[in-house]
Amino acid sequence: MPVIKEVLEIAEKIKTMEIRGAGKIARSAAYALQLQAENSKAKSADELWEEIKEAAKILYHTRPTAVSLPNALRYVTYRAKVAYKSGADLEELRFIVINSAKEFIHNSENAVKRIAEFGAKRIEDGDVIMTHCHSKAAVGVMKKAWEDGKDIKVIVTETRPRYQGKITAKELAEAGIPVIYVVDGAARHYMKMTDKVVMGADSITANGAVINKVGTALLALTAKEHRVWVMIAAETYKFHPETLLGQLVEIEERDPYEVVPKEELETWPKNIIVKNPAFDVTPPEYIDVIITEKAVIPPYAAIDILREEFGWALKYTEPWED
Numbered sequence: 001m002p003v004i005k006e007v008l009e010i011a012e013k014i015k016t017m018e019i020r021g022a023g024k025i026a027r028s029a030a031y032a033l034q035l036q037a038e039n040s041k042a043k044s045a046d047e048l049w050e051e052i053k054e055a056a057k058i059l060y061h062t063r064p065t066a067v068s069l070p071n072a073l074r075y076v077t078y079r080a081k082v083a084y085k086s087g088a089d090l091e092e093l094r095f096i097v098i099n100s101a102k103e104f105i106h107n108s109e110n111a112v113k114r115i116a117e118f119g120a121k122r123i124e125d126g127d128v129i130m131t132h133c134h135s136k137a138a139v140g141v142m143k144k145a146w147e148d149g150k151d152i153k154v155i156v157t158e159t160r161p162r163y164q165g166k167i168t169a170k171e172l173a174e175a176g177i178p179v180i181y182v183v184d185g186a187a188r189h190y191m192k193m194t195d196k197v198v199m200g201a202d203s204i205t206a207n208g209a210v211i212n213k214v215g216t217a218l219l220a221l222t223a224k225e226h227r228v229w230v231m232i233a234a235e236t237y238k239f240h241p242e243t244l245l246g247q248l249v250e251i252e253e254r255d256p257y258e259v260v261p262k263e264e265l266e267t268w269p270k271n272i273i274v275k276n277p278a279f280d281v282t283p284p285e286y287i288d289v290i291i292t293e294k295a296v297i298p299p300y301a302a303i304d305i306l307r308e309e310f311g312w313a314l315k316y317t318e319p320w321e322d
Contacts, residue, residue, distance in 0.1 A: 002041070002051065003036065003051060003054050003055045003058060004035060004036055004039050004040070004055075006032070006035045006039070007032045007033075007035060007036050007055045007058065007059070008058065010028050010029070010031070010032040010035075010059070011032070011058050011059050011062050012062075013028070014028060014029070014059070014062040014063055014069070015062040015063065017162065020134070020162075020164065021134055021135065021136055021200075022066045022067075022068040022069075022135075022200070022201070022202045022203075022238055023068060023108055023112065023135075023136050023137065023235060024136070025063060025066050025068055025069050025072075026066075026068035026069055026071065026072035026104075026108060026237060027072070027104070027105045027108050027109075029059045029069050029072040029073055030072045030073075030075065030076055030100075030101040030104040030105055030108075031101060031105060032055060032059055033052060033055055033056065033059075033073070033076045033077070033097055033101050034076075034097065034098050034101035034102065036051055036052060036055045036097075037052065037093075037094045037097035037098050037101075038094075038098060040094070042090060043090070044090055045084060045088055045089055045090045045092075045093045047090075048090055048093050048094060048097075049080065049081075049084045049093065052076075052077060052080055052097055052320070053077070053319075053320040053321075054320075056073045056076075056077050056319070056320035057320050057321075059073060060073055060318075060320070063252060064250045064252050065202055065203060065211060065249060065250060065251055065252040065278060065279050066202045066203065067202065067203040067211075067237075067238055067239070067240045067249070068202070068203075068235070068237055068238050070318075071237040071238070071239075071241075071310075072104055072108075072237065073319075073320065074310075074313060074318070074319065075100060075103075075104045075237070076097060076100040076101050076104060077318075077319035077320050078312070078313070078319045079096055079097075079100040080093060080096050080097045080100065080319070081319040083096040104237075108235060108237065110293070111137075111235040111236070111237075111292075111293035112136050112137050112140050112235070112293075113140070114293035115137045115140060115141065115233050115234075115235065115291050115292065115293050116137070116140035116141050116143065116144035117144060118291050118292075118293075118295075118296050119137075119140070119141030119144070119145075119198070119231060119233055119291040119296075120141055120144035120145040120147075120148055120150075122196075122231065122289070122291075122296070123141065123142070123145035123150055123152060123196065123198075124150070124195070125149075125150045125151055125152075126150075126151055126152070126195075127145075127150070127152050127153075127195040127196055128152070128153045128154075128155065128193055128194050128195050128196075129142060129152055129153070129154045129155070129194070129195065129196050129197070129198050130154070130155040130156075130157070130187065130190065130191065130194045130196075130197045130198075130219065130223075130228075131154060131155070131156055131157070131168060131197070131198050131199055132156075132157045132159055132165070132184075132187075132197075132199050132212075132213060132215055132216055132219050133157075133159045133164045133165065133168070133199070133200065133212065133213035133215070133216070134159070134164040134165065134167040134168045134171075134200075135168075135199065135200020135201075135233060136200070137200050137233035137234060137235060137291075138168075138198050138199055138200040138233040139168060139171055139172065140233070141198055141231070141233050141291065142154055142172060142177065142198060143171075143172070143175050143177070146175060146176065146177050147175075152177060152178075153177070153178045153179075153180065154172050154177055154178070154179050154180070155179075155180045155182060155190050155193075155194060156168050156169040156172070156179055156180070156181050156182070157182060157183070157184045157186075157187055157215065157219070158181065158182065158183055158184055159184065159213060159215060160184055160215075160259075161258045161259045161276065162258060164213065165181065166181075169181045184215050187215075187218070187219050187222055188222045188225075191222050191223060191225075191226045191228060192226060194223070194226070194228050195228065195229075196228060196229045196230075196231060197219060197220065197223045197228055197229065197230045197231065198231045198233060199212060199216055199219070199220075199230070199231075199232055199233070200212060200232070200233055200234060201232050201233075201234040201238050201290075202238065202279060203238055203239075203240045203249055204232075204234055204238055204239045204240060204290065204302055205239075205240050205243040205249060205302065206240070206243040206244045206302060206303045206306055207243075207284055207299075207300070207302065207303070208284030208287065208290070208298070208299025208300050208301070208302040208303075209281050209282060209283055209284050209299075210232050210234075210281070210282040210284075210287060210290075210299075211240075211249050211251070211279050211280070211281055211282075212232075212279060212280070212282065213278070213279060213280075214277050214278060214279055214280045215280065216279075216280055216282050217280040217281060217282040217283075217286070218280075220282045220286035220287060221286055223286070224285075224286050229288045229289075230286060230287050230288050231288060231289050231290075231291060232287055232289070232290045232291065233291045234290060234291070234292060235292065235293060236292050236293060236294055236305055236309050237309070239302060239305050239306050239309060239310065240306075241306055241309075241310035241313045243306075244303065244306050244307070244310075249281070251277050251278070251279050251280070251281075252277070252278040252279060253275070253276060253277055253278070254276045254277075254278045255276065256273075256274035256275070256276050258276055259274050259276050260274050284299035284300060284302075285299075287299045290302065292305065294308075
C-alpha cells in the first residue's frame with residue numbers, strides 16, 4: 001500500500017535531525033499519519049488501515065530512543081485500530097486517524113504551557129539556571145519565569161556534537177533573558193554560581209531515570225555534588241511504557257562524522273574508533289523533581305504516571321505490528 005511522499009519526507013527529516021526535540025518529533029509523527037489519512041487514495045477501510053500501519057512502521061524506525069515518537073504513533077494508531085476492529089468504514093476510519101492526530105498535537109502543545117506554569121513557580125527571583133541541549137518544555141519554564149517578572153540568568157551548554165545549545169541560547173536571548181553560553185566541559189566550573197538546573201527529557205523510565213541528550217547525566221551528577229536542584233521538564237508522553245515490563249531503553253548511536261568530519265577522520269590512524277551516543281541515562285537519585293503537565297512529581301512517582309497514562313498499552317502488541 002502506498003505511503004505518501006510527505007510521510008517519507010517527515011521520516012527522513014526526523015532521522016537526519018532536521019526535525020529535532022522530542023516534542024516536535026512526536027507532533028511531526030502524528031501529523032504525518034494525519035497527512036497519510038487526508039491524502040490516501042484507499043478504496044476501503046482495509047486499504048487505509050494497511051497504509052496507516054506501513055506509515056507508522058517507517059516513522060517508528062527513525063529514532064529508537066525518543067519514546068515520544070512511538071507514543072505519538074501509539075496514540076493515533078491504537079484509536080484507529082479500535083475503530084477498524086469495530087467495523088468502521090473508510091471515511092469513519094479516516095476521520096478517526098485525522099482527529100486523533102490533531103488531538104495529540106493539541107494536547108502536546110497545551111502540555112508545554114502547563115509545564116511552563118508549574119515549573120516557573122519553582123524558579124526564584126535572582127536564580128541562575130543551567131540548562132543543556134534544547135527542550136521546548138525546559139525553555140518554556142525559563143521564559144515563563146522571566147515573563148512573571150523574575151530576574152533570572154541562564155547558563156547554556158553548547159551540547160556537542162550537534163550544538164543544540166545554540167538554539168536554546170538564541171531563544172532565551174530573544175525573550176530578553178541574559179544568557180551565558182559555555183562549552184560542555186565548563187559545566188562544573190560554572191555550577192558553583194548556579195541555583196537550579198532545568199533540563200528536558202527524551203524518555204523517562206518506570207523507576208524515574210531520565211534518558212536525555214548525552215551530557216545530561218554529567219550535569220546532574222555535578223549538580224548533586226554542589227547540592228543544586230535538578231528539575232526535569234517533560235510531557236507525560238515521554239514516559240516509557242515498556243519499562244514497566246523491564247525492557248531497557250535503546251541508546252541511539254549516531255554517525256561518527258557528527259563528531260569528527262569525514263575528511264578529517266579518514267586521515268586518522270585506523271585504530272581510533274569514534275563513538276557518538278546521542279543520549280545517556282541519569283539515575284533518579286540525581287533528579288529532584290519531574291515537571292509534567294499533570295503535576296510536579298518526584299522521580300519515584302514515574303511509575304504512577306505510566307500506569308495512569310499507558311496501562312492500556314501493556315495489553316497489546318504495537319497497533320501497527322499485527
